[in-house]
């Protein structure tokens with residue numbers, strides 16, 4: 001999940017400095033500003049255009065995905081796979097942004113922008129790359145969550161009333177979603193194995209999407225914090241505040257995701273604390289790589 005630490009940022013590290021053949025030429029500051037502003041507008045335009053095109057594709061994919069719901073069996077695999085081309089396009093668009101930045105940063109260098117402009121514009125590349133991913137994840141998780149809810153509606157009646165195999169006495173209502181459960185008969189004591197069946201088992205696996213959808217805001221805050229942390233060339237300069245933001249949004253994300261998932265699949269509740277601790281241990285390990293984090297009390 002925290003793959004950003006190993007990802008070499010090509011970030012806003014383009015060297016600033018006068019271009020070749022500039023000696024002796026002393027451009028008007030106003031003219032330079034105009035040129036820089038025009039390059040920046042062009043860059044903003046590229047980002048807006050890519051995001052718009054990707055949003056249109058996502059809308060179409062989501063509509064096609066929902067259209068499959070009616071014919072959905074118990075396997076969400078085909079539905080999930082129907083998002084693969086859109087995910088592929090996400091990576092294409094991210095490369096498009098990256099390539100555009102390589103050109104834009106060359107143009108900017110030549111235009112000798114004021115201090116800080118290069119960094120600011122370079123951060124837009126990381127920001128746009130992150131937002132494209134969030135656009136995708138938001139739509140994909142919501143579509144899968146809708147599919148999971150449909151599975152539940154369709155299959156939860158299947159285990160609603162069960163009777164003892166031995167004496168036909170109705171068995172007490174038991175939540176059976178992710179795994180088979182042996183239920184003793186209140187009358188004769190014989191055990192009857194209640195199996196959730198493939199529909200509810202599939203729902204149990206997909207309930208995570210419902211949890212993730214509920215935690216989407218925290219997820220996005222976490223990913224944006226990561227992207228901003230990535231934007232620092234020097235890890236030591238990352239503000240402690242930003243690291244705290246990563247920690248708190250990650251905690252909120254995991255807490256909400258796991259809580260909602262366990263509401264959907266009560267059998268999972270007993271594992272929740274351990275899962276949350278495990279997830280936060282990973283976050284803490286990442287944060288401890290920053291001296292700012294280690295130094296705080």
Ligand SMILES: [Zn+2]
Pocket residue numbers: 164165166167168169185186187188189190
């Ligand atoms: Zn019985």
